[in-house]
Amino acid sequence: MGEIWVRIPVGCTGGWHQPVVSKPVLKMASSVTCSNEELLSLLECPVCYDVMRPPIMHCLNSHDVCSSCMMKLDNCPVCKAEFLPGRDVLAEHLSTKVKHPCENRDRGCGVHLRLNALHEHEIDCPQRLHECKFRLASYGTPRCEWKGRHGEIFDHVNRNHASNAEKHFITKLNGVAKMFCKLVNRYDELFWVISELKLKSNYCFAVQYIGSRSRAKKFMYEVKCVSKSGGELTFKSFCHDETQDTDALLREGPCFRVETYTLEHFLCGEGALPKLSIYRA
Known part of the structure; x- marks a missing residue:
């Protein structure tokens, strides 16, 4: 596991300091894993309940929503805060790393692929409309x-x-x-x-x-x-x-x-x- 550096104030000036992290904590952090389904649940849009794909938008309080749903809303559906003009890059990066279900899953397709391969599959999916x-x-x-x-x-x-x-x-x-x-x-x-x-x-x-x-x-x-x-x-x-x-x-x-x-x-x-x-x- 690589070292993590954070910026904290020192008197009236700032500097870069390495936080003290105990070996048990480091060991625990390195062993934490999440299943693909757990990661997909983090990417669920609170409006349409679909798994979000880029572009992913977010509000002032960091609640994510898919771009198509955001176009229909004035405020965040979770906290009513305003939406930020930028995209949630971290959520988008996570979205590219997990295996998404095919958009035709409700019609019987059980394929799960990463986004770069999923698009090609969906064009030819036997269950598509x-x-x-x-x-x-x-x-x-x-x-x-x-x-x-x-x-x-x-x-x-x-x-x-x-x-x-x-x-x-x-x-x-x-x-x-x-x-x-x-x-x-x-x-x-x-x-x-x-x-x-x-x-x-x-x-x-x-x-x-x-x-x-x-x-x-x-x-x-x-x-x-x-x-x-x-x-x-x-x-x-x-x-x-x-x-x-x-x-x-x-x-x-x-x-x-x-x-x-x-x-x-x-x-x-x-x-x-x-x-x-x-x-x-």
């Missing part, structure tokens, strides 16, 4: 706010989004910008198929795998457009993982993208476009 991509919806229509577990997605979409029954992706250049979303089942796996038409700009198309990020690379999608004259436009790519921001994916790629003036040459009949294939990589 998935967003409904129909939240993107079409322009001018309400977005779906539903979130649920993987096994609930298919029933939710079939129950609440009738447009998912459409067999084709209909793209008509009729002066209306639109976004299309569809849930597809292939190989007993689920995929979001998203397309967006921007007037006088481009047509974008992407497929996002619903599951772990690493497994997304086990599938590819192919977009094929054939013109009346026999011309062919083909795009192939690994499926994108669902954690990617769909708006950014369509806006910046990598995904299928073609200018609308080129698109006109590949429309036929009712404007069914394009032919999509999803297959194992």
